[in-house]
Amino acid sequence: MLIAEKLLSLHMSESPFNKLPVFEFEQLKKGITCATCNSFDVTIEGRKLICKNCGHPEAITSSVIRCVKELRMLFPEIQITTNLVQEWCRIVESKKLLRNILNNHFKRNGKYSRVYFE
Numbered sequence: 556m557l558i559a560e561k562l563l564s565l566h567m568s569e570s571p572f573n574k575l576p577v578f579e580f581e582q583l584k585k586g587i588t589c590a591t592c593n594s595f596d597v598t599i600e601g602r603k604l605i606c607k608n609c610g611h612p613e614a615i616t617s618s619v620i621r622c623v624k625e626l627r628m629l630f631p632e633i634q635i636t637t638n639l640v641q642e643w644c645r646i647v648e649s650k651k652l653l654r655n656i657l658n659n660h661f662k663r664n665g666k667y668s669r670v671y672f673e
Contacts, residue, residue: 580630586645587618599646619656627661632672
């Protein structure tokens with residue numbers, strides 16, 4: 556019985572791993588990072604995102620999808636809109652390109668100016 560009592564006394568009712576860091580959208584550095592080295596030092600050449608740090612090429616579509624997934628993970632309560640993704644990605648200036656990527660890879664909800672993606 557001694558082992559059971561010891562285990563019960565060591566049991567933690569609240570996990571320290573459930574506490575997430577507090578941050579806000581405005582506080583975070585925005586932009587697309589390299590999928591290989593996580594550098595923000597990237598440029599767009601044609602339809603590819605090229606890392607200036609390690610030279611890794613990535614299709615713009617896949618980099619935007621990756622950024623949207625990061626955005627959803629960091630801010631699950633925020634509705635994903637074209638304007639939000641443009642602000643988050645920074646380097647992709649074309650709203651039309653972003654809207655096409657979102658339409659093709661995410662579920663579209665709402666109409667007109669109230670469109671958001673899941």
